[in-house]
Amino acid sequence: MYLSYQKMSVSNKQQHILIVEDNPELADLFAMWLSTTYHVETANKPEGALRKLDNSVDIILLDSQISNCSTSQVIQEIRDDRSNIRVAVITATEPEFGDYIVETEFDDYIVKPVSCKDLIEVTSDLVTREQYTELIDNLHHLSKKKALLEERNSQAELDNSEEYRRTVNRLKSIQNHADRAVRDINAKKAFSELS
Numbered sequence: 248m249y250l251s252y253q254k255m256s257v258s259n260k261q262q263h264i265l266i267v268e269d270n271p272e273l274a275d276l277f278a279m280w281l282s283t284t285y286h287v288e289t290a291n292k293p294e295g296a297l298r299k300l301d302n303s304v305d306i307i308l309l310d311s312q313i314s315n316c317s318t319s320q321v322i323q324e325i326r327d328d329r330s331n332i333r334v335a336v337i338t339a340t341e342p343e344f345g346d347y348i349v350e351t352e353f354d355d356y357i358v359k360p361v362s363c364k365d366l367i368e369v370t371s372d373l374v375t376r377e378q379y380t381e382l383i384d385n386l387h388h389l390s391k392k393k394a395l396l397e398e399r400n401s402q403a404e405l406d407n408s409e410e411y412r413r414t415v416n417r418l419k420s421i422q423n424h425a426d427r428a429v430r431d432i433n434a435k436k437a438f439s440e441l442s
Contacts, residue, residue: 267296268310280363311338333373382425389418
């Protein structure tokens, strides 16, 4: 738990993006745009994407026309395997009212033609959200641990406990990272509303 937080915040691990696009040229173009910042793989069919879907994949960029299956079915299969993964749908179809938008569990929606700037922005936003979620998970776990130590020990025991001091310090550090992440998310949102 703390180790994954350390990897993310200290080494800023390179995020792993899986592009699922039936047009190989377009998949390669998207990969080229993102590969300077992220570790990128491509798949041209949902089956290939599911084979490449392991714990290292953080985000999927999914072409909505990838197969005869509906996008919601493909996303459901992905979520059955990895419930916490972020998925952005890339589509040639403008969003409309109806069951598709309401029932499909995507994290973002990009309408083709996709520019380099748009793809980078959407991917960056999903990475930020994924990192923020991890920070909140770590914050929750450490808060529970701190509360348990405080409930079961006297103040004198807490004052003499190295484990308690480390827990409090980690908690403060993660809280600071989470606060910065919220500011970053809000700044990106405000900037996108201006542009």
